[in-house]
Amino acid sequence: MDLFQTLVLALVQGLTEFLPISSAAHLILVPELTHWDDQGLSFDVATHVGTLAAVMIYFRRELRRMTMEWLGSLRGRGLTPDAKLAWAVVFGTIPAALSGLLFHDVISNHLRSAQVIAMTTIGFAVLLLFADTTGRRVRDEHGVNWKDVLVIGVAQALALIPGTSRSGITITAALLMGFTRQAAARYSFLLSIPIIALAGGYETLGLVREPEEGVRWGLITLGALVSGVSAYLCIHFFLKLLARISMLPFVIYRLLLGMFLLFLFR
Template sequence: MDLVQTLVLALIQGLTEFLPISSAAHLILVPELTDWADQGLSFDVATHLGSLVAVMLYFRRELYAMSAAWLDSVRGRGLSPDARLAWAVLFGTLPAALAGWLLHDLIATHLRSAQVIAVTTIVFALLLGYADWRGKRTRHERSIGWKDVLLIGIAQAFALIPGTSRSGVTITAGLLLGLTRQAAARYSFLLSIPIIALAGGFETLNLLQAPPTEVDWGAIMLGAVVAGISAYLCIHFFLKLLARIGMLPFVVYRLLLGGFLVFLFW
């Protein structure tokens, strides 16, 4: 990988992991449109690790409070709002983790195409726009109950289909359930931590089982750092601007991208 490819792919991973526009779609499409060679599994693992470190650093205070409250709940000391949120993140991860384990080969073999990405990009753009328009936007993330956890967790499982967007579909579900934009985004980002860690662990296992290949450690380290910095800045500014801009810019972007893909590949 040359420097330009490394920087572009790392920036795309860092920015699109948390914006509701699908990182998987962009990482599939950019090499296809540029004729770049596949970046390799080790680079994917490194950039996901960078994104994971970024979200954990950004929410470090919340994670500390949630972890302490969760341990107290396990010891039978009551279920505080922070403990409920921690349990909501853990249980909300299960549907996507189970679906990823059962359907990984099917998705990797049959759904990683530009045509699928075009359809999911458009369909889930319309759903996001509808949720932002119709959602009541009155609830905080610490008000999430078990029904909400189940529905948002099931929604996250749909993000295994390229083009859906993990953050996009979970924010959509949160908005439909009455969460504010910021609450839906914060819960979505917290929910990303275990799922990115699980996906990274799965990719690492595949990497360890694959035949040894030459590793470009410079590109891997640079990719991880760039993805991490861009992901951190993306989370910060997205949450800051969300109340003002809403979801409309991302809906419009997805519709334009989907239309472009339909024109290009159909």
């Protein structure tokens, strides 16, 4: 892996982790078009660390308040809006975590084909458009209730199917539950924190069991930095953009991407 490959793959990871456009589709498309060798597990771990750091730094004030209020709720102080949101993140993570443990091998062995990714990229684009045009868009993330947690949590579990897009499906579910676009994205990003941490931890265990030889630590560190900075900027500008536009540009992009994958792998 050279410098250019490191920069491209880190940017792809950082941007597609949080935009509703399917990271799996891009991480298949880029190597296919470039004929690059696999970047290795250590690089995947590094980029996960970068994106995790980005979302935690961006929401550091919210996370501080949520943590303090969550601890207060454990001491019997009641459920404030921030405590409720913290519990919603905790319980909303459970469906995806359990599904990952139960179905990881099945999904890896049977659902990682380009055709599956193309079809899910297209299918969930249509669902995102439906949610964006029919959702009431009147609620914020602090009004989350247990029905929201269940629906959005189960939706996040569906993101294990390649091409779905974790951010895309959770934003879709939140829009269907009446969240505003920005609130749907904020809750989706907060919900990503434990999932990215769990995924990075799982990959790290694999790295510990089978250490890679010849790791170029300079490039690995650069990959983590680039993925982190690009993810942070992506979160910032995406949230700003949602104040002015609908999800239509991302829907169109997904439809074109899915059709291109179908053409490429026909």
